[in-house]
Amino acid sequence: MRMSLSLIQSELTKTRAFVFKNWIMTKRNVFTLFEILFWPLVAFLSVGLLAEFAALQPEMKAFIMIGVISMSAVQVCQLDVAYALLYDVWSKAIKHGFAAPVGIRHLLFGSLIVGILRGGSVFVILVVASYALFGFNFALPGALPIALFVLGLFLSAAMVGIFVCILVLMFGNRAEVAAWSLVSLMLLLCGVYYPVSVLPAWVRVLAEVIPLTYFLEYFRLFYGFPPIFSHVLLKGYVMVIAYLVVEVYAMKAALRRAKRTGLLLKLSE
Amino acid sequence: MVTFAIEAKGLHKTFVSGWFRKRIKHALRGVNLSVPEGVFWGLLGPNGAGKTTLLSIIANLLIPEQGEVYVLGEDLRRNAGAVRRRINLSSGHANFLWSLNVRENLEYYAMLYGLSGNERRQRVDDLLALFDLQEFARVRFEELSTGTKQKLSLAKSLVNDPALLLLDEPTVGLDPDVAHRIREAIRRLHRERGTTILMTTHNMKEAETLCERIAFIKDGRIKAVGKPQDLKDELRLGDTISIAFNGTVQAEALRSLQGTYEVQMSDSLCRILVDDHRKRLPQILEFFMGRQIFIHDLRIQESDLEDVFIAYTK
Numbered sequence: 001m002r003m004s005l006s007l008i009q010s011e012l013t014k015t016r017a018f019v020f021k022n023w024i025m026t027k028r029n030v031f032t033l034f035e036i037l038f039w040p041l042v043a044f045l046s047v048g049l050l051a052e053f054a055a056l057q058p059e060m061k062a063f064i065m066i067g068v069i070s071m072s073a074v075q076v077c078q079l080d081v082a083y084a085l086l087y088d089v090w091s092k093a094i095k096h097g098f099a100a101p102v103g104i105r106h107l108l109f110g111s112l113i114v115g116i117l118r119g120g121s122v123f124v125i126l127v128v129a130s131y132a133l134f135g136f137n138f139a140l141p142g143a144l145p146i147a148l149f150v151l152g153l154f155l156s157a158a159m160v161g162i163f164v165c166i167l168v169l170m171f172g173n174r175a176e177v178a179a180w181s182l183v184s185l186m187l188l189l190c191g192v193y194y195p196v197s198v199l200p201a202w203v204r205v206l207a208e209v210i211p212l213t214y215f216l217e218y219f220r221l222f223y224g225f226p227p228i229f230s231h232v233l234l235k236g237y238v239m240v241i242a243y244l245v246v247e248v249y250a251m252k253a254a255l256r257r258a259k260r261t262g263l264l265l266k267l268s269e
Numbered sequence: 270m271v272t273f274a275i276e277a278k279g280l281h282k283t284f285v286s287g288w289f290r291k292r293i294k295h296a297l298r299g300v301n302l303s304v305p306e307g308v309f310w311g312l313l314g315p316n317g318a319g320k321t322t323l324l325s326i327i328a329n330l331l332i333p334e335q336g337e338v339y340v341l342g343e344d345l346r347r348n349a350g351a352v353r354r355r356i357n358l359s360s361g362h363a364n365f366l367w368s369l370n371v372r373e374n375l376e377y378y379a380m381l382y383g384l385s386g387n388e389r390r391q392r393v394d395d396l397l398a399l400f401d402l403q404e405f406a407r408v409r410f411e412e413l414s415t416g417t418k419q420k421l422s423l424a425k426s427l428v429n430d431p432a433l434l435l436l437d438e439p440t441v442g443l444d445p446d447v448a449h450r451i452r453e454a455i456r457r458l459h460r461e462r463g464t465t466i467l468m469t470t471h472n473m474k475e476a477e478t479l480c481e482r483i484a485f486i487k488d489g490r491i492k493a494v495g496k497p498q499d500l501k502d503e504l505r506l507g508d509t510i511s512i513a514f515n516g517t518v519q520a521e522a523l524r525s526l527q528g529t530y531e532v533q534m535s536d537s538l539c540r541i542l543v544d545d546h547r548k549r550l551p552q553i554l555e556f557f558m559g560r561q562i563f564i565h566d567l568r569i570q571e572s573d574l575e576d577v578f579i580a581y582t583k
Contacts, residue, residue: 010383017380020373021366028368028409091410092364096425099328100381101353259332262284265325268364 014102018084018110025087026080026114035079040072040122041129047193048134058135062223065136067192069126070216073150074157075183077112077119081161082179084111085168089176095268104251107165112158119157123150141222148233152215155240159211160186162247169254172263186212197228211240273339274433274465275304275327280336282322282489296322297333298489304467304482306341306432309459311480312469313574315582319489320469324435327467328358341432354382357431361441363422367411371402371421374410375428382429396424400454416447423454434458436468440475448475455479473574483574485581492581497574504580505530506572508546510553513538513566518557526552546571 026032047068051061084107088094130136139146160182167175189206190196190213196204207213208229214236217227229235258264280300286292296319304310312320325331327340329349338345340352365374375393384392397403400420405413413421419439426434439455440448456479459466470476476483477497485492485500493500501507507530520534523541528549531542543549546569557564 009385013380013383013385013389017377020380021369021377024373025366025368087366091366093366095325095328095330095360096358096365096378097381099330099353099356099358100378101350101383102381103350256332259330262331264330265321 011106014106015110015113017102018107019113021087022080022083022111022114025083026118032118035076036118036122037125040076040126043072044068044126044129045133048130052134059224061134062136063195063220063225064193065130065134065138066216066219066223069123069130069138070153070212070219071183071187071192072126073119073123074153074160074186074212076122077115077154077157078160078164078183079179080115080118081108081111081158082164082168082176084108084161085165086176086179089168089173089267092268095265098255098264104248104255108158108162108248111161112154115157115161116154119154120150123153141219145219145222149215149219152211152218152233152236152240155237155244156212156215159240159243159247162244162251166247166251166254168267169251169258169263172267186210189213190216192216195225195228209239211236211243214239271305272342273303274306274308274341275302275467276337276339277302277323277327278337280323280326280333280338282319282326282331282333295489297326297336300336300486300489300491302484302491302494304465306465307463309466309479309481310468311476311483312467312486313471313473313476313483313578314469314486316471318486318582320486321437322489323486324358324437324467324469327433328356328435329353354429355431356433356435357426357429358435358437359422359426359439360436361419361438363418365410365418365421365425368409370405370407370409371413371417372397372406374421375424378425379428384428392428392430396427399427400424416443416451419443419447419451420454423451427458430462431464433465433467436466438470439468440470440472448472452479473578477574483577485578487582493577497577500574500577501572502544504577505544506576506580507542507544508572509570510541510543510546510550511538511566511568511570512541512553512557512564514557514562514564516560516562518560518562523553523556526556 047064051064088097127138130138164179164182167178189203190210191207196207196213199207214229214232217229218232218236221227278301280297282297284294284296300323312323314320322331326333326338329345329352341355343352345352369377372393375396376389379389379392397406400423402420402424405417423439440451443451452475458464468480482495483497483500484494495503514537518534518539520532523529523532523539528544529541530544533540541553
């Protein structure tokens with residue numbers, strides 16, 4: 001009993017290490033503040049003003065607002081998961097982290113906690129701003145749908161963040177650009193500013209394998225946009241959880257590969 | 270019965286790089302190494318010999334193509350997690366998270382090793398005191414001098430009170446004063462805690478002062494293993510006694526003295542290479558005095574690890 005308690009405490013402490021690292025790095029680096037306040041607000045205001053200028057119907061405006069708020073929250077949250085590795089890569093200290101007895105689960109959960117805090121902050125700021133500036137009521141669907149939607153967003157963010165980590169462990173510093181570009185690619189494919197139905201058939205196939213597509217479809221249902229896919233929430237969650245499980249194994253394999261090729265050491269030089 | 274902290278058997282490691290993966294570098298070619306527990310072991314060799322590769326394999330940062338490694342009795346392939354809990358490493362050119370201060374960096378790594386609450390705080394305080402880092406506790410890593418970064422690296426390597434410590438060129442790039450203090454800290458650590466240490470260095474004096482056993486590695490192969498004195502004896506490097514004198518000396522008579530390897534003679538100067546000057550000097554002095562040859566200068570040059578290093582790497 002005592003053994004299992006100390007094991008739990010050790011697991012929590014190791015997870016907390018990643019919270020501690022990401023939190024302090026966030027506090028002390030001005031670019032992380034820009035990620036929470038500057039870029040999301042610029043994107044949000046641009047889209048909001050464009051919607052005003054185009055004199056969009058309220059439901060169309062809601063469609064776009066949901067998209068821009070979601071993408072900003074996902075972008076910031078996934079960055080934190082990617083940063084769990086990238087901070088060590090940029091500091092050339094990655095070997096010390098992996099020399100310690102920590103697992104991918106600690107990295108994932110620890111960084112995701114800070115990601116949810118930062119992404120959640122962006123989400124709240126933009127929801128309040130959308131109401132104050134453009135009269136958009138994000139609370140319309142009610143607490144449970146919002147909770148399910150937001151959880152889906154953060155799980156999607158974790159999925160993207162781990163994918164970035166896998167790429168960095170496979171291709172080194174060259175892959176860090178993925179931390180900023182993958183979400184933009186999702187913006188194109190998931191129907192953030194337009195319904196997936198306008199995509200060419202072959203692109204829609206790609207949209208169908210991205211869980212965020214389903215979470216957006218689910219939430220827009222409450223604003224008068226019937227989903228083009230069935231069981232959107234179920235599909236979204238099954239898909240995102242399956243991807244996360246696969247990614248954890250893929251990251252373990254990528255780490256083993258980096259130890260075989262010597263990339264892990266090269267990233268510390 | 271000797272228990273080994275490290276047992277490496279038949280280690281092979283190859284790095285492949287370049288377009289179409291054509292550049293192949295054989296870093297280790299069948300390395301066998303057994304390091305007993307509690308010993309301060311030095312790993313010496315020229316650049317690219319495979320020292321860091323070997324250390325990194327033991328630290329589970331590299332996976333070899335062939336061979337087995339047992340660390341503290343655990344098979345590294347099967348039980349890497351258990352090994353990582355009980356070992357730690359410190360490298361020259363220390364790098365840590367730039368925005369975290371000294372205390373936060375130590376706290377972070379202590380957390381990675383599962384230390385929580387008071388135990389962690391106490392350990393960090395002890396390490397700050399041990400390496401005279403208290404005054405830098407709140408200074409960010411990016412603002413530290415090279416010497417202080419190196420001290421932090423050593424402090425970090427002790428957060429989990431490791432049974433095996435791997436030191437990769439711990440004093441590289443430091444000025445002599447700081448390097449001396451770091452060496453003292455390492456020596457104290459080994460003496461007081463009995464930690465097994467495997468250290469790579471290019472500083473032969475450092476290796477000779479600190480290490481009880483030395484392994485020479487070149488081209489990915491261990492060339493020699495032993496105590497520093499035994500390695501010198503094995504290579505018959507000996508010590509050189511230079512004597513300036515007035516008179517005539519028969520080189521052959523000098524050569525016949527016990528323990529003499531070689532005699533070089535010029536007009537009034539002879540260089541005598543002996544196995545150990547402490548043992549042979551009395552008989553050499555007796556030789557000169559017995560023949561009433563006046564000695565007006567005498568110098569002794571002991572061979573050191575640098576000579577051994579050159580002999581093994583040339």
